[in-house]
Amino acid sequence: MERYEEGRVENDRAFRQERTMLKAIGEREPATLGEIAEATERGAPALSRAVDSAVKRGLVDRRQDPDNRRKLQLRLTEAGQHKVDEAVIDSGPMVERFQRLAQSELRAIERAIEILERAG
Template identity: 55%
Template sequence: MWGNTSPGAIAARFARLVEELGGDTAAAKAMGQQRDLLAAVAAAEPATLNQVAAKVDRGAPAVSRAVDVLVRAGLVDRRPDPANRRRLALRLTEDGRQHLNRPPAADHSLEGRLAKLAASELRALERGIEILERLPR
């Protein structure tokens, strides 16, 4: 592993470590929940609210409010189901698909910053991560 490292590999390991050690921040949770909702809609397109709620293991009222946010952001399209006018059909918009398929922006930012470091600095960071990974949980 020593000397064969890349900024991308270190960024991925560090991002996993940050999520594990400090991923309970409000912003991290919100981003994770948004991605979970988008993935649930994509998995059952055209998805119903109840299908999405079951997939993310949350109540329908909370999921409904979260879907409202995704609709306003242009990530989800919500229309009446032609087969059942009392039900709404949820689909990802093209922006929603791109958002779901794109790695989190923080990963790119971190990788870009790490790419500016010298090889010796990258090795030092890698060693530090190895030490942090061995910490008792």
């Protein structure tokens, strides 16, 4: 994997978490913080900080819900959507390689990834 991922930021845990958060927002627009916390299995305080960072960097638009001023609506900006789309495009070569593997090989890779994630 290192050979294919050499020099890429995707290896960074924070980058993966941000990509997951952006994807979840895009799939649920207009999304609430609670929905995204549940979808990403992250605590609300950590997710709130991540959303703040994404708003400051122009990836997420955060506005009050017109029907309930205590709620916030999250939407991807054009830059945020581009970042999500870019991640999908970047995964192309690896997807092609995985498609050539047998089911038993794919299960072995999934198991290895689970072990690596637990080892954190």
